[in-house]
Amino acid sequence: MEASRFSARELYSAVKANPTRKRFGFGLCPAMVNIDLQKAYTCVGEFPTAYETDPHQLAHVNDLATEFRARGFPVVWTYVAYMASGEDCGVWGTRTNTLHGVDTVVVTGGSTSGCVRATVVDSLSRSYRTIVPEECVADKHEGPHFASLYDMALKYADVISVNETLAQLRQVTARTVAPR
Numbered sequence: 001m002e003a004s005r006f007s008a009r010e011l012y013s014a015v016k017a018n019p020t021r022k023r024f025g026f027g028l029c030p031a032m033v034n035i036d037l038q039k040a041y042t043c044v045g046e047f048p049t050a051y052e053t054d055p056h057q058l059a060h061v062n063d064l065a066t067e068f069r070a071r072g073f074p075v076v077w078t079y080v081a082y083m084a085s086g087e088d089c090g091v092w093g094t095r096t097n098t099l100h101g102v103d104t105v106v107v108t109g110g111s112t113s114g115c116v117r118a119t120v121v122d123s124l125s126r127s128y129r130t131i132v133p134e135e136c137v138a139d140k141h142e143g144p145h146f147a148s149l150y151d152m153a154l155k156y157a158d159v160i161s162v163n164e165t166l167a168q169l170r171q172v173t174a175r176t177v178a179p180r
Contacts, residue, residue, distance in 0.1 A: 027103030035109030
């Protein structure tokens with residue numbers, strides 16, 4: 001293991017500043033997957049489980065979702081929900097391939113170090129090009145957030161700005177009918 005005197009934020013900033021780093025880029029049919037963007041995780045001050053990295057995160061996510069829909073590409077919203085009794089806490093669903101024809105997955109939501117990172121790794125493992133708009137992901141603590149962005153940018157995804165994501169998305173030919 002290599003020792004470093006740099007913080008996770010500094011390591012990530014150095015990766016981001018490298019103009020020669022390889023990118024996956026967008027394919028021909030992107031889908032947007034929004035992870036756990038529900039009040040329990042987004043309403044800071046109202047819920048102790050909530051976190052915020054960028055105060056405009058939800059606006060950025062909504063802008064992306066609007067552009068995806070306008071171009072005929074799928075938008076998926078995931079969330080955590082349990083029975084009122086809580087008896088199903090800890091039971092997770094089975095995984096399926098439901099994004100027919102999709103070759104690119106844009107991942108937003110939280111937490112960066114938990115469900116977002118896991119989704120990104122799963123996405124790449126299933127041979128999708130994977131994009132993470134930096135302002136659209138959040139975590140409770142800075143260290144895990146930037147360590148995860150650093151790790152994803154080096155190995156699994158293009159971690160880019162929301163503006164660059166929108167610009168690249170607008171270069172993809174729109175679909176007249178959304179994929180099934």
